[in-house]
Amino acid sequence: MNPIRIKLEGFMSYRNETELNFEDKPIWVLTGDNGSGKSAIFDAVTFALYGKTQRSVNNSDMINIHADQFLIEFDFKSGKRVYRIRKTVPRKGRATYQVVDLYTHEPVPDTSSKVGFDAWVANEIGIDLQTFTASVLLGQGNSDLLIRENPVERHKMLTQIVDLSAYQRLFELADNKRKASEIGRHKVEGQMENCSLIDQSELDQLSSEISEQTTMMERLQKRQVHLSTIAVQAKQWARLTQQKSQIIQSMGDAKAVIDNADQIEKSGKRFDYLSKHLPKLSKLAKDRQNLSQIDSQAQKNTQLIAQATKELGELRQTKDQLKNKRSQVKDYSSLLTEAKTLCAEAGRLLELFRTLDGKSGCNACGQPLTADHFETEQQKREKVLNEHQQSERQLQAQHNQSVSLRAKLEKDQKTVEDRISKAENRLRETQSGLELLASKKEMIAQTVTDLLAEIPADMHHLNVDELSLLQTEYQSLKGMDRKLEQLRQVQLAQQKNQIRLEQIVADMAEIPDAARVDAGQLQLEMRQIEGRSTELSRKLESMRLELEKKRHQRHQHQKLQQQLEKVSLQAGLYKDLSTLLGRDKLQRYLLRQAELGIVENANRVLDRISSGTIRLSLRQEYQDADSGQEKALDLVAHNSSLVDESGSDASNTLIPVSLLSGSQRFRVSVALALGIGQYTSKHKRNLDTVIIDEGFGSLDEAGRRELIDELQNLTGLLDRIILVTHQEEIARAFPNGYQIRLENGSSKVSLIE
Incomplete structure (x- = not known):
């Protein structure tokens, strides 16, 4: 530091x-x-x-x-x-x-x-x-x-100065390992006390007993297999016997149906014949009725076309007449416009002249504008204005009459044109309907021809009553198709039963006499053997488990013995190591x-x-x-x-x-x-x-x-x-x-x- x-x-x-x-x-x-x-x-x-x-x-x-x-x-x-x-x-x-x-x-x-x-x-x-x-x-x-x-x-101080902490940690680690090893050794010793050593002779004796019981088990299993085989054959004999009886009974029941086969086949064929041709005869009758209705409707449409054609000609003639009358009506529009222009001009000139009142000269003739001259000239202009106004009124009346007449003629012409359009539409619709009827008649006629080719000749001209009799006969024969199918199935089943009966007889001949017994007795013996086998199997399993447990105990004891030797060696080594690393050995040496x-x-x-x-x-x-x-x-x-x-x-x-x-x-x-x-x-x-x-x-x-x-x-x-x-x-x-x-x-x- x-x-x-x-x-x-x-x-x-x-x-x-x-x-x-x-x-x-x-x-x-x-x-x-x-x-x-x-x-x-x-x-x-x-x-x-x-x-x-x-x-x-x-x-x-x-x-x-x-x-x-x-x-x-x-x-x-x-x-x-x-x-x-x-x-x-x-x-x-x-x-x-x-x-x-x-x-x-x-x-x-x-x-x-x-x-x-x-x-x-x-x-x-x-x-x-x-x-x-x-x-x-x-x-x-x-x-x-x-x-x-x-x-x-001073020892405490020197320990810090020299820093023996690492060696102390190593000592503590080694000592903890020693303690853990000691605990492990005591634990193994305790486990060995609860796991006594099994002698090998005891294991050999138990193995011999297991071998004897196994031999007895094998004999029972062989007998069980033999009985199982016979039991299977006995069940097969019983099953074949029952099947033979059932087939013989089934063949007897089928004989009553087969004896009535001729009548069933005859009725069935008649039902098939009618089923094939009766729908076609019904359709042929319906198509012939439709052809008759089409001819009647076509005749009506022809009459309607003739009437519509005549009406259309008359309407077109009326339209032309109205158009001609309308063209002859005089148009007063231009004359009326001219009269209105002249009237307006006369009025303008009159008003212009009146503005000269009080002036000295007349600007129209250049004479002096006296009172009499002004009055005379004013009257002239008023007269001209009145004449033009009278003419305008007459032309207006004539123009109104002309416009009204032209509107009436135009309306009448429009009405006629609408009637012509409707008549033309009716004519086209009637003609289209006639053409459609012709096409439909052609199709139905072709169908009738095709039906006649498929129906026997003796049925071409049946009337309604004859057709009704055939339908009644058809209704009475309904269900014969199923009876015929059942007859076919019974005949086929009879053939199969005969073949199966022969096969069963052959299979029964192959079963040995030993298996031609009551299967219940065999099942009883098999259950008895199975019970003995189960009991013996449990006993063997218990003996094997005991043998395995004792072998495991012997192996575990040997393993624990090895662990004890190993952990004892570890405990000794860690004890020596902790002693060397401890305060009185290495640490003391380092301090010294x-x-x-x-x-x-x-x-x-x-x-x-x-x-x-x-x-x-x-x-x-x-x-x-x-x-x-x-x-x-x-x-x-x-x-x-x-x-x-x-x-x-x-x-x-x-x-x-x-x-x-x-x-x-x-x-x-x-x-x-x-x-x-x-x-x-x-x-x-x-x-x-x-x-x-x-x-x-x-x-x-x-x-x-x-x-x-x-x-x-x-x-x-x-x-x-x-x-x-x-x-x-x-x-x-x-x-x-x-x-x-x-x-x-x-x-x-x-x-x-």
Whole structure:
């Protein structure tokens, strides 16, 4: 886990938005006066990851007094991916959680809830807050947490650091398999208790009994087949005997009909004769009657044609007379029009003359227009007008008389023309009817000729009475056709019965004497044999089922025995595997290797930051402990600077690390943290980051110099080292850092130039 960026707003002393970026440089230093807000930055980191800090405060107490909520964004690298944790905590309402994958810029699924977020941190970071503050974040006044914890707690921490979860899952899987195999073994053992072993001799005895019963069954079946054959023949004998009796009786009944065959055939032939010719005779009589009616109607039509022709001639003559009279009527239209024109002109001239009244001269004659002259001229014009009006009235009267006469003549002519049209239509219809009658007469005459050709000559001239007698005879013979057909059928059936009787006699001769018995007795014996066979068959089926059941039980017992051997082998293998993968074998071995590696790395650091005076080692009795031990990093220290009370060298004396001085415990804590970082950088759980929050005050000047040199030497081994100090000597020793100041109650961060 490699910190890259921290952004704060409204968190503790950070009222305004503040951002610190640790990217690109391996070592960073945060410096500032005590109380300026340096440690709050890493409180934000632990809150971002774990939802709490090393301070015992409520979430709302961490909100700046001038803010309604605080925001924390923490960017860090885990493995090959970079993530951003974003959390907000308001004074009122619910906090928000989110993790974003900065490679894809997509939210990590299920991290918007506290449960999902905590599960993701546990899976991705892999260590809890206690382990984080003991191995990565060496907090102010708490840097020696790892060596202060008892070995049992250190065991829990080391288990997280080394990440034995995969081996633990393999152990749990193998142990679950072992348990399942044990359950399977007990299950098979229980099944074997309910499935006893069947001896082979018992199976052989049952097979022998089945064979004997099968032989008896075969004998019964042969007898049953023999009786079945005889029974079939006996049924056939009974059936043939009955058929023979029925045929003889049927042939006796048919003899009475056959004895009357001559009379039936004679009547039947007469019925066929009449059936053939009587319909034709009836049609011939009807056609002759129709011909007589056609001749009568044709005569009437001829008379009507003559009358219509005469009437049509008279009407045409009348039409011509009316047309001639109409042409002789004078037309007064033009004369009347001319008279009206002259009358209008005379009136116009009169009115024009009257307009000259009071003028000096007459425009008609040019004379002086005196009163007498005006009166004379006016009278002349009035006279002319009256004459023209009289003439117009006479012509109008003559014109009206002419128009009336012409209309009457035209009407009479139209009436005559209508009568002519009707007469012509009647004439055409009558002529068409006459032609149709002639055509119909020709067709009927041809039919009569054809009928006469089909009817015997002695029937050509039958009268009505003779025809009626034949029809009466025909009615009396009705049904003779059916009787004749029945006679034919009886004669045919008699022939077939005779043939069938001969065949039955032949078939009966072929049936053996043994089968010429009562079929009922045979059926009784067959039912008895069938009952014995059914009983024996059920017994055989029961014996076979029992044999099959015992064979299956023997096979099942053998199969269960094989399963028991297999599942017992599996249970043993999984037991060995779970033991090897368990806490006391592989996991303990891996923890021991991690302890040795961490101690070795820590000793290399200690050798340089303690001038070779301190060296760590694991307790000997702890290293040789029996299985079941749950301790880790149970350390003792070799201190070469120690002397006993007599002044002798006591460097080989081993003392618990908890009894070291404050500065020595700080060196050991830093060395262990750096050792853990170096070790995990080469393994799955990558914790190659160390944050040291203060603690340098416990070192003298030489100690601080040694630690500074060592930290600078580790830049290629760890991805990130962050130091928090208020000592200028430490701050000046590193080129990259942030200055933190408290201004007006709010922390301000600036990059050290």
